Amino acid sequence: MPLGPALSIYDPVFIGIDEFGHRVTVPLIYRNMLIGGEPGAGKSALLNLLVAHAALSLDARLCLLDGKRVELGQWRRCADVFVGPDQGHAIRTLQRLQTMMDNRYAFLEWFGHRKVAPDHEFSPVVVAVDEIAYFSATAGDKKTQEQFSALLRDLVARGRAVGIIVIAATQRPSSDIIPTSLRDLFAWRFAGRCTTDVSSDIVLGHGWANRGWSANTISPNNQGAGLLIAEGGMPQLVKTAYLADADCARIAAYAATLRTAATRTRRTTRPADPSGPVADLPAAA
Ligand SMILES: Nc1ncnc2c1ncn2[C@@H]1O[C@H](COP(=O)(O)OP(=O)(O)O)[C@@H](O)[C@H]1O
Ligand SMILES: [Mg+2]
Structure with a gap:
């Protein structure tokens, strides 16, 4: 297969168009993204779009957590875990990432x-x-659910500078799933259609519905439309681009080939990422 150019995770990621038909891109490096909305709002579709960019970014590594398995399953071959x-x-993986984060901070210090930075040896992890x-609320018991939430919060809070980019989707944007303090840590927030103004505010931030920005006004038939807000900015109406299953399969196969080729080349030109693999750790005895 002839190999074309790849993308970089340091590039802004194309996610769709705004009300005027202009392209909308989001820089993801040093940032996190929260995606909320009712079932069928287009959350997983947007997640797939972002993961597609990350998979084609040979300078990024992927860590995928998907309770349904099929939403992100096509990217399995491109992912570390x-x-x-x-x-x-899930908990062991987040613990491993937490250790990686601490090691990277020690290195930076x-x-x-x-x-x-792009010239550092270790790669950002999406x-x-x-x-x-x-x-965080269904599987396991209260203790493990809290452990998961605390680990995720730590990665979201401290991971940015060491290139750990958390992109998380949730269909129940209620405050028990995403406490306000956690929500505010996400630099990018996307609210697909929400059933109430309150859910919309939980994703976008308190008070936006009162000021006329509620994802409840989005038509249930307009999947992929939603309000995107950046830290300190104003919400913006966006229609996300959509990758059909066949598109994802093609991109994933291509990205996996590029990654294999890149690993082979890198092995001969520069040392591997010193952070080591985010592989599964054996279960604690
Ligand atoms: N940007 C989009 N453009 C067109 N259709 C979309 C878009 N995003 C989602 N859809 C449609 O909506 C359906 C549900 O989307 P999905 O991402 O699975 O929703 P959610 O994860 O929020 O439950 C998809 O199967 C697709 O048909
Ligand atoms: Mg989904």
């Missing part, structure tokens, strides 16, 4: 850097979680 409906596996609620 794929977590299905297994809360223990030693070299006097404040954040990772952690995509579809349906946070499965791991």
Whole structure:
């Protein structure tokens, strides 16, 4: 297969068009994204779009958590880890990422850097979680659910500077799933159609519905439309681009081939990412 150019995770990610038909891109590096909305709002579709960009970015690594398995399943071959409906596996993976984050901070401190840069040896890691609620409110018991939430919060809060990019989707944007303090840590927030103004405010931030910005006004037939807000900015109406299953399959196969080729080349030109693999750790005895 002839190999074409790849993308970079340091590039802005194309996500769709605005009301005027202009392209909308979101820089993801040093940022996190929260995607909320009712079932069928287009959350998983947007997640797939972002993961597609990350998969084609040979400078990024992927960590996928998907309780339903099929939403992100096509990217499995491009990912360091794929977590299905297994809360223990999810917790071990987040613990591994937490250790990686601490090690990377030690490295940055030693070299006097404040954040990772494209010329650093370790690659940004995109952690995509579809349906946070499965791991934080459905599976396991209260203790493990809280453990999952605390780990995720730590990654969202501290991971940005070391290139850990958390993208999380949830269909129940209620405050028990996403406490306000956690929501405010997400630099990008996308609210697909929500059933109430309150749910919309939970994703976008308090008070936006009163000011005329509610994802409740989006038609249930307009899947993929939603309000996008950046830290400190105004909401913006966006219609996300859509990748059909066949598109995802093609992109995933191509990305997997590029990644294999890149790993082979890298092995001969520069050392591997010193962070080591985000592989599954054996279960604690
Ligand atoms: N941007 C989009 N453009 C057109 N159709 C979309 C778009 N996003 C989602 N859809 C349609 O909506 C359906 C449900 O989307 P999905 O992402 O699975 O919703 P959710 O994860 O929010 O439950 C998809 O199967 C697709 O047919
Ligand atoms: Mg979904």
